[in-house]
Amino acid sequence: MAEMTIKELARICGVAVSTVSRAMNDRADVNPATRARIRAAAERHGYVPNASARRLKIGTTRTITVIIQGEFGQLLIEVLEHLEAAFARAGYDMTMSHIADQNAHAATVERIVREGKYGGVVFLGRYGSADREEAAVLSRRLAEIDVPMVFCTTPDYSGSVALHSSISVDDHGGARDLTTHLASHGHRRIAFLGAGAEPDREHAWALRLAGYRAGLEAAGIPFDPSLVIGSAEPDQIYTMVNGYASTKRWLSEADTSVGGEADDVTAVLAVCDAAAIGAARALSEAGLRVPDDVSLVGFDGLDIAAYYVPRLTTVVQPVAELAQSTARVLMSTMDEPERAIEQVWIRGRLQSGESVKTL
Amino acid sequence: MAEMTIKELARICGVAVSTVSRAMNDRADVNPATRARIRAAAERHGYVPNASARRLKIGTTRTITVIIQGEFGQLLIEVLEHLEAAFARAGYDMTMSHIADQNAHAATVERIVREGKYGGVVFLGRYGSADREEAAVLSRRLAEIDVPMVFCTTPDYSGSVALHSSISVDDHGGARDLTTHLASHGHRRIAFLGAGAEPDREHAWALRLAGYRAGLEAAGIPFDPSLVIGSAEPDQIYTMVNGYASTKRWLSEADTSVGGEADDVTAVLAVCDAAAIGAARALSEAGLRVPDDVSLVGFDGLDIAAYYVPRLTTVVQPVAELAQSTARVLMSTMDEPERAIEQVWIRGRLQSGESVKTL
DNA sequence: CTGAAAGCGCTTACAG
DNA sequence: CTGAAAGCGCTTACAG
Numbered sequence: 001m002a003e004m005t006i007k008e009l010a011r012i013c014g015v016a017v018s019t020v021s022r023a024m025n026d027r028a029d030v031n032p033a034t035r036a037r038i039r040a041a042a043e044r045h046g047y048v049p050n051a052s053a054r055r056l057k058i059g060t061t062r063t064i065t066v067i068i069q070g071e072f073g074q075l076l077i078e079v080l081e082h083l084e085a086a087f088a089r090a091g092y093d094m095t096m097s098h099i100a101d102q103n104a105h106a107a108t109v110e111r112i113v114r115e116g117k118y119g120g121v122v123f124l125g126r127y128g129s130a131d132r133e134e135a136a137v138l139s140r141r142l143a144e145i146d147v148p149m150v151f152c153t154t155p156d157y158s159g160s161v162a163l164h165s166s167i168s169v170d171d172h173g174g175a176r177d178l179t180t181h182l183a184s185h186g187h188r189r190i191a192f193l194g195a196g197a198e199p200d201r202e203h204a205w206a207l208r209l210a211g212y213r214a215g216l217e218a219a220g221i222p223f224d225p226s227l228v229i230g231s232a233e234p235d236q237i238y239t240m241v242n243g244y245a246s247t248k249r250w251l252s253e254a255d256t257s258v259g260g261e262a263d264d265v266t267a268v269l270a271v272c273d274a275a276a277i278g279a280a281r282a283l284s285e286a287g288l289r290v291p292d293d294v295s296l297v298g299f300d301g302l303d304i305a306a307y308y309v310p311r312l313t314t315v316v317q318p319v320a321e322l323a324q325s326t327a328r329v330l331m332s333t334m335d336e337p338e339r340a341i342e343q344v345w346i347r348g349r350l351q352s353g354e355s356v357k358t359l
Numbered sequence: 360m361a362e363m364t365i366k367e368l369a370r371i372c373g374v375a376v377s378t379v380s381r382a383m384n385d386r387a388d389v390n391p392a393t394r395a396r397i398r399a400a401a402e403r404h405g406y407v408p409n410a411s412a413r414r415l416k417i418g419t420t421r422t423i424t425v426i427i428q429g430e431f432g433q434l435l436i437e438v439l440e441h442l443e444a445a446f447a448r449a450g451y452d453m454t455m456s457h458i459a460d461q462n463a464h465a466a467t468v469e470r471i472v473r474e475g476k477y478g479g480v481v482f483l484g485r486y487g488s489a490d491r492e493e494a495a496v497l498s499r500r501l502a503e504i505d506v507p508m509v510f511c512t513t514p515d516y517s518g519s520v521a522l523h524s525s526i527s528v529d530d531h532g533g534a535r536d537l538t539t540h541l542a543s544h545g546h547r548r549i550a551f552l553g554a555g556a557e558p559d560r561e562h563a564w565a566l567r568l569a570g571y572r573a574g575l576e577a578a579g580i581p582f583d584p585s586l587v588i589g590s591a592e593p594d595q596i597y598t599m600v601n602g603y604a605s606t607k608r609w610l611s612e613a614d615t616s617v618g619g620e621a622d623d624v625t626a627v628l629a630v631c632d633a634a635a636i637g638a639a640r641a642l643s644e645a646g647l648r649v650p651d652d653v654s655l656v657g658f659d660g661l662d663i664a665a666y667y668v669p670r671l672t673t674v675v676q677p678v679a680e681l682a683q684s685t686a687r688v689l690m691s692t693m694d695e696p697e698r699a700i701e702q703v704w705i706r707g708r709l710q711s712g713e714s715v716k717t718l
Numbered sequence: 719c720t721g722a723a724a725g726c727g728c729t730t731a732c733a734g
Numbered sequence: 735c736t737g738a739a740a741g742c743g744c745t746t747a748c749a750g
Contacts, residue, residue: 003475003505005743016721021745031719051474052414053743056726065454072440077431084457095424096455098443115410116362117476146362240666274662281666304663307599307636309643364727375737380729390735412727415742 004047012045013038024049055117063093064330065118067109068125071238072098073274074302075317076125079153082323083122090331092119109138113147120148120330123164139163148333152326153317155202155343165333167325167344171207171299172214174315174348178269178297179215181313181350186359187267187295190216191227193246193279194271197234205237205271208299212269227265243270243278251286266295266359273298273305273314280308291357301351311353318346363406371404372397383408414476421451423689424477426468428458429485430597432633433661434676438483438512441682449690451478468497472506479507479689482523485562498522507692511685512676514561514702524692526684526703530566530658531573533674533707537628537656538574540672540709545718546626546654549575550586552605552638553630556593564596564630567658571628586624602629602637610645625654625718632657632664632673639667650716660710670712677705 006024010017015034022030023038041047055061064087068076080096087094097112113121139156142149143163151166182190192212196205213223231237232245247268268283270276276298280290290296290310298305301316325344333339365383369376374393381389382397400406414420423446427435439455446453456471472480498515501508502522510525541549551571555564572582590596591604606627613622627642629635635657639649649655649669657664660675684703692698 003473006745007743017743018722018745019720022720025745029719034719046469046473048470048473048475050415050743051476052411053726054745055411056409056415056728057743057745059726072436074433077436080457081431094456096457097453098439098455110405111407114362114405114407116407117410240662244666277663278666281668281670284668303599303633304636307603307640309640311640365729366727376727377729377738378736381736384729388735393735409727412742413729415727415744416729418742 003050004045006047006049009038009042009045009047013041061117061119062091063095063118064120064122065112066094066096066122066124067099067112068096069099069123070125071236072125073238074304075300075319076153078319079124079323082320083124083152083327086324086327090327092331109142110145113142113145113149118147120334121150122326122330123149123151123154125153148330148337150326150330150333152322154204156341162341162343165329165342165344167322167329167346168204169315169317169322170345170347171204172211173345174299174350175208175211175269176215176218177211177348177350178299178313178315179212180218181352182267182269182295182297182356183215183219183221185295185356188219188221189224189227189265190221190267190269191229191250191265192269192271193229193250194237194242194275195228195230196237197230205231208271229268231271238272238274240274240278240281243275243280244282245278246275247279247282248285251282267356268294268296270296270298273300273302273312276312276314277304277308291355295356297356299348301348305351305353308353308355310355312355313353314351315348316351317348321346362409363404365406365408368397368401368404368406372400420476420478422477423451423453423479423481424471425453425455425481425483426458426471427455427483430595431457431484432597433663434659434678435484435512437678438682441679442481442483442511442686445683445686449686451690468501469504472501472504472508477506479693480509481685481689482508482510483512485513507689507696509685509689509692511681513563515700521700521702524688524701524703526681526688526705527563528674528676528681529704529706530563531570532704533658533709534567534570534628535574535577536570536707536709537658537672537674538571539577540711541626541628541654541656541715542574542578542580544654544715547578547580548583548586548624549580549626549628550588550609550624551630552588552609552627553596553601553634554587554589555596556589564590567628567630588627590630597631597633599633599637599640602634602639603641604637605634606638606641607644610641626715627653627655629655629657632659632661632671635671635673636663636667650714654715656714658707660707664710664712667712669714671714672712673710674707675710676707680705 006017006020010020020038023035084094149164151164153168155166155168156162156164192209194205195209196203216223229246229250231242232249233242236242270279276296283294288294298312298314301314305312305314329342365376365379369379379397382394443453508523510523512527514525514527515521515523551568553564554568555562575582588605588609590601591608592601595601629638635655642653647653657671657673660673664671664673688701
């Protein structure tokens with residue numbers, strides 16, 4: 001079936017192309033009867049306006065692209081689905097581009113954006129380099145591109161002054177709540193599992209680590225750096241394999257080191273649910289049961305947390321609210337480009353499972 | 360920063376726009392020095408050709424879109440990542456469109472495709488209606504659209520004659536292997552968990568159910584329809600919630616019914632890993648331990664299968680091969696549109712865990 | 719309410 | 735090797 005153009009449809013309907021254009025775009029200044037006739041013919045012949053020609057002429061588009069970078073798991077899928085629904089309700093198409101490269105070059109992103117195919121951009125997930133300076137440079141280059149842009153589930157890395165709006169769960173508050181929860185169940189030797197290698201204040205793990213420290217402090221528990229367990233897989237922090245490998249390494253080091261710090265740990269706060277699942281397996285292999293021997297909590301509120309045995313205590317990311325907020329901020333920025341930058345932090349909800357023992 | 364056009368860049372370089380075009384597109388007939396000078400200027404000024412104008416002129420594009428429909432989980436993510444890598448190696452961009460609607464209207468798909476933004480289309484995941492007739496109609500309408508198209512992880516629903524190439528894991532063979540595996544460990548009362556409601560031969564669950572029956576037959580075990588457990592959530596068969604709810608319902612019905620069929624079941628073959636995880640929770644709530652009281656196997660080979668306690672015996676989908684095969688078939692079809700339809704079935708690998716007890 | 723015409727930013731024969 | 739010109743399929747002032 002050959003592609004039909006506006007010209008052919010105009011000929012078929014016996015009108016000018018401009019009239020067809022007006023009819024297809026629902027302009028007020030068309031005779032309702034003409035409009036109906038044209039649309040019926042379009043439907044019948046399967047005419048769909050050429051998106052490239054339209055965009056070239058209009059200069060703008062009702063398509064949003066979501067750029068997903070790095071780790072791409074269940075959490076981002078859920079956010080994506082809500083984003084799509086939110087944009088669809090507002091009459092926008094949404095498409096996605098995944099950037100596999102852990103350290104995407106600004107150039108890759110720039111190219112996607114500058115091609116001019118999109119009216120707005122959502123960055124989803126971790127973006128840019130783990131390296132602070134590099135990330136800041138990327139952020140500044142992005143800010144020079146004349147396209148509305150907002151970050152979702154990742155904060156802005158620009159440095160002191162935020163250059164982009166961002167919407168995230170309150171990582172700090174969530175981890176603090178989990179720590180307080182553990183403390184209120186009698187735990188005082190609480191480990192944090194899955195810290196990253198770089199001292200980067202804005203990464204989710206770093207914010208969660210800070211929340212953990214705040215929770216300890218609120219409970220009057222002194223912070224012990226030896227209870228911060230680093231990631232064995234720093235390139236894939238938020239995964240089962242990292243939770244597993246990090247816990248394995250920690251347990252074996254603790255066994256052999258003087259003092260055996262692991263021995264008196266009664267609870268582990270994992271950087272996310274996936275890492276917690278990996279940790280649970282490593283603990284099990286070491287003969288430690290959850291929660292009888294060690295309590296374990298996660299973060300994110302994935303399905304697996306609710307179906308795991310034992311059900312995992314976690315903080316549920318408000319995915320619907322994150323997506324709606326992101327869509328709202330982006331569309332506002334598209335309407336009003338000079339709009340002020342917003343940093344939105346949405347509180348997650350602590351969901352109690354069966355993985356915490358009361359001491 | 361204003362968007363730069365080819366005209367401005369031509370003026371800056373003191374050449375004609377046609378020369379800039381040739382330089383940017385790496386044509387042979389440009390003076391290497393001119394070419395270098397133009398590309399340097401483009402880089403310096405951040406010039407990126409307007410994709411819409413280019414596409415309008417060329418009529419074709421090196422962008423592939425992956426249309427994901429319905430359930431979108433970890434398995435599809437892994438396939439997606441491999442697809443992207445495969446297309447990137449061949450110089451194609453890849454973008455994704457998710458269709459949330461379980462029963463996408465052909466119109467939605469047609470619109471995406473007819474807009475003319477893409478050079479090829481991959482359908483990923485289940486597509487079309489669960490209803491056989493509706494699915495066949497969609498398939499036929501899709502075949503009328505003049506765009507290279509291939510189905511990945513889903514077969515073609517056209518009816519007797521396949522209209523589209525498709526690449527899937529060997530669902531039938533995988534389920535047969537799992538059943539044989541269970542039988543060889545002494546199991547004879549094996550349940551199949553997660554059957555769908557429609558008698559649809561091509562759905563993954565139906566193919567796996569058929570493989571299960573073939574496995575039973577090979578082991579000389581009579582097929583017992585009462586051991587086929589239907590999906591409590593037929594709209595989301597391949598999920599934890601369905602595995603959980605279906606198992607719950609089955610256990611409670613079996614308890615109250617005459618004969619209590621559940622009592623003598625020693626093994627459950629779940630339609631996929633996610634459903635198996637849900638089933639494991641339901642079994643645990645009923646006081647049944649895996650594998651001591653019931654053996655349990657899944658399908659897909661997700662990370663969770665390897666990290667769950669007990670490690671889940673499953674068939675690992677060959678995601679890399681699926682993606683590479685899909686990319687290869689699609690690109691061949693783009694080069695040669697009249698190419699013959701191919702149906703590819705790739706064998707999965709049985710991965711032994713700790714969830715099967717030897718009787 | 720409708721039509722004729724200009725032009726969006728590119729690419730590609732066609733001349734030179 | 736380079737340039738001038740036509741045209742891809744649309745939309746949008748501008749006339750009527």
